[in-house]
Amino acid sequence: MANEKLKIAFYWAASCGGCEIAVLDINEKILDVIQLADIVFWPVAMDVKYKDVENMPDKYIDICFFNGSVRNEEQEYMAKLLRQKAKTLIAFGSCAQEGCIPGLANLHNREEIFEKVYLKSHCVENPVGTVPQTRFEAKEGLLKLPEFYDTVKTLDQTVEVDYYIPGCPPPVSLITSALEAVAKNQLPPKGTVLAPPKSVCDECPRKKENKKITKIYRVHKKMPEPEKCLLEQGIICMGPATRSGCGAQCLNVDMPCTGCGGPCPNSPEQGAAMVSALASILGLEEEKDRYTEKDIEELMRQIKDPVGTFYMYSLPSSILRRKVMKK
């Protein structure tokens, strides 16, 4: 067993491809990985067919890194297939863990998305109104396309997941520490998120003093002071509600955290945690003397696109998971 190499697979579902690049961001360490493991399936880099995976015995793959959320039939099939063939399935990156940007499609449904993408976009010319069908009878035979679902799901809403590596894409340090844990066979209990349990604020080098703000600025509307907490300057930063592991990279270059690390372990609903945190520091001056409901509404009106801000990465894994669609 000792000299037998590990078998590793990578797969991408509904994702942008950034996670695949993140794998290569570990640079020369990839050579250590190759020493340790054989890559048996990696569609973005190798020519292995789905058929070959189907022909593998069950639990043949030791570790499968799965990135991307599940938004159509093909991705669901592959998630189930890889779960069957892999001993350990890791949700790699924010999309697989919590839905991420593709998950914002849960503010719409298939009908609205098809209409926008195939019929109403300015760059589309589609006079006969063709939208993707799952089957088409051509002269040569039946053609099939995977079904596009109404709701984007995370990987663990589709199959059982063993570990999660958060981030959009996962930071190099988290990937290497996960690989090291695999190499030394020191993986934590099943279901663990392989990232530090603290919030981004804990890793953030900016000075935090008096959290009380009366005005919100969007990122492009204000040049932030260096070294001072962005939230205290009125720029919405998801740091307090987001799990660390990234070293607060964005904060180091004057950009607020948008929340790709997912929720902290003690408040699993990231959006609600941020609503709570932001509402408790955003107040009127001399609030106790002058307060009306109108003032508060005015105050909150400064926050543009609340769901897009608080649930940018976590909509499909949030409590409500999607917008309710009415006819």
Add this chain to the structure above:
Amino acid sequence: MTERIGFEPKIIGFLCNWCSYAGADLAGVSRIQYPPNIRIIRVMCSGRIDPAFVLEAFKNGADGVLVAGCHLPSDCHYLSGNFKAARRIALLRKVLADFGIEPERLRLEWVSASEGDRFAAIVRDIVEEIRKLGPNPFKNKDGETQ
């Protein structure tokens, strides 16, 4: 419409320990009549109510949620819990609207320990309003196209 005939709204009420729960208690001991549609959960302070509690209530099929605390500005036992609640609920209403849930389903009211009649009137009012709105849309197919 047929669905709404015989529809009895389920309302979850989060009441603060110091004022609103005592107010509801007073309504009870004074034998003031109000509809039995509300299920009350006592919390220590309206500022204790995590927005996740409200979302969870809607996810589990509540047709409406009432959050009640001590009167503004200075009745709060913990000094500023009611202000925090006021701001959180205002922001949460915006979030709910984005999720396609009518913000009117989430109500914030101030009820003191001596306002049993006010509590009863609020519950009557909410039940009527929710009855007009109909059932929580998430009850069906988790919000997918119905």
